[in-house]
Amino acid sequence: MKKVFIVIGATLxxxxxxxxxxxxYKEQAANAVRQIAASNDSPLxxxxxxxxxxxxxxxxxxEFFDPACxxxxxxxxxxxxxxxxxxxxxxxxxxxxxxHQGSDYVAxxxxxxxxxxxxxxxKSLEAVLAAQPLWADHRRPQPELVWTVLxxxxxxxxRARREMNDPRVLxxxxxxxxxxxxxxxxxxxxxxINDQPLQDFSPEGLAAQVASEVRAAYKQ
Amino acid sequence: MTDATTSxxxxxxxxxxLIAMAATLGSLFFSEVMQRTPxxxxxxxxxxxxxxxxxxxxxxxxLDVRCVRYALPIAVAGWLLALYHCLLYLGFxxxxxQPCTQGLSCADVKIEVYGFVxxxxxxxxxxxxxxxxxxxxxxxxKK
Numbered sequence: 320m321k322k323v324f325i326v327i328g329a330t331l332x333x334x335x336x337x338x339x340x341x342x343x344y345k346e347q348a349a350n351a352v353r354q355i356a357a358s359n360d361s362p363l364x365x366x367x368x369x370x371x372x373x374x375x376x377x378x379x380x381x382e383f384f385d386p387a388c389x390x391x392x393x394x395x396x397x398x399x400x401x402x403x404x405x406x407x408x409x410x411x412x413x414x415x416x417x418x419h420q421g422s423d424y425v426a427x428x429x430x431x432x433x434x435x436x437x438x439x440x441x442k443s444l445e446a447v448l449a450a451q452p453l454w455a456d457h458r459r460p461q462p463e464l465v466w467t468v469l470x471x472x473x474x475x476x477x478r479a480r481r482e483m484n485d486p487r488v489l490x491x492x493x494x495x496x497x498x499x500x501x502x503x504x505x506x507x508x509x510x511x512i513n514d515q516p517l518q519d520f521s522p523e524g525l526a527a528q529v530a531s532e533v534r535a536a537y538k539q
Numbered sequence: 540m541t542d543a544t545t546s547x548x549x550x551x552x553x554x555x556x557l558i559a560m561a562a563t564l565g566s567l568f569f570s571e572v573m574q575r576t577p578x579x580x581x582x583x584x585x586x587x588x589x590x591x592x593x594x595x596x597x598x599x600x601x602l603d604v605r606c607v608r609y610a611l612p613i614a615v616a617g618w619l620l621a622l623y624h625c626l627l628y629l630g631f632x633x634x635x636x637q638p639c640t641q642g643l644s645c646a647d648v649k650i651e652v653y654g655f656v657x658x659x660x661x662x663x664x665x666x667x668x669x670x671x672x673x674x675x676x677x678x679x680x681k682k
Contacts, residue, residue: 322549326599329557337564341572505574 348503349516355501356514362498363514367491369413369433369440372402376410377536378529383499383509386426387419387455391508392448397522401529408533413444415495416507421460423492424483428465430491431483432474442472549602551676555610555669556595562665563592569658580624584662587617591669604680607673614673618666624659 356363363381382398384391402411417423425447433440446468447454454464466476482488502509510517512528513536519527566585569575577585591610598606 322553323600326553326556326596330560333560333564337568340568344572505576 345516345518349518352502352511352516353514356511361514362501363412363511365412365414365494365498368495369437370410371413371437371441372410373407374410376405376408378405378409378513378532379412380409380525380529381412381414381511383414383416383495383502383504383507385416385418385422385507386429386447387417387422387451387457387460388507389451392451394508394510394522394525395448397525401526405529405533408537409529414498415492416499416504416509417492417496418507419455419457419460421455421462424462425454425465426492427483427488428462428469428479430488431479431485432469432472434482434485434487435475435478439473443469443474446472547679548604548676549599551672551679552595552598552602552604552606555672556592556599558665558669558672559588559592559595562588562662565661566658575658580620580627581658581662583620584617584624584659584666587613587620588662588665591617604676607676611670611673611677614666614669618663618670621659621663621666625657625663628657628659
């Protein structure tokens with residue numbers, strides 16, 4: 320029947336347009352990020368943000384994350400294993416995208432922990448993410464509960480409570496919030512590898528994109 | 540289908556199907572590709588639009604003009620929601636009545652504007668043309 324083919328044809332055209340539009344949009348977004356990153360005041364390069372790895376690394380992952388975000392918690396070990404695998408070649412820059420209620424409080428706590436050293440920061444980050452189900456209930460977040468899991472991290476809790484409102488902490492978070500808008504970050508984790516947005520949103524996609532960047536940067 | 544009396548309603552319903560499909564895929568493009576979180580009102584309009592795509596598909600094969608009976612109330616409901624949404628946008632309804640209060644969507648309200656064409660306006664245009672076409676099918680049958 321001819322009409323069936325008309326409808327099937329129209330369906331294929333519309334789905335085709337959808338897929339074409341999707342690729343076009345991704346390309347546009349990637350171009351926009353590349354352009355912003357090339358500017359002098361690049362929102363993807365903030366030396367005062369937490370950096371994990373050696374500064375000599377030629378591949379940099381920038382992760383905008385929300386301490387209360389489940390997907391960020393899921394991605395965390397995968398990113399850790401990438402850092403482990405390419406020890407001297409990949410650097411991670413952590414940025415805060417505090418979409419959820421209460422996560423700005425936790426970001427402040429983490430930044431206060433960083434003032435006490437990178438080792439304590441990393442332990443606190445692990446503890447906070449591990450305890451996420453405890454404090455980050457979306458309907459009733461209780462960010463103050465993070466203090467209960469920071470005991471074993473070596474953190475000076477008294478000092479951190481004081482310093483979580485330190486101007487350094489607040490300006491760091493303010494910068495991230497502004498950069499997030501510039502980069503059009505709408506979901507977390509938002510990952511950028513050498514100024515390019517992550518193309519395939521999955522741990523495997525991230526590993527593949529990092530691997531190809533490492534190959535390109537270190538080929539000789 | 541060579542008969543003019545059956546091909547006219549079929550063509551009209553086919554146009555309805557095209558609109559419903561375009562609206563469905565378009566709204567999915569906004570939310571899934573462009574990552575604009577749909578607000579509550581957008582969701583209600585989706586609830587009206589998505590089943591229409593299915594109803595028209597079924598109504599086309601074989602041609603069943605009674606599907607107009609089922610599609611029309613849904614389209615009218617969607618149209619009313621779209622109208623309300625547009626009025627909200629244009630400021631005719633005070634902002635404190637705005638039901639978009641969940642999560643991210645509220646803060647992102649402004650991004651829905653592309654020049655003067657907004658998503659609720661597209662929705663209103665879609666539902667309006669659907670209702671017009673459905674009424675045309677019905678009128679053609681009564682003759």
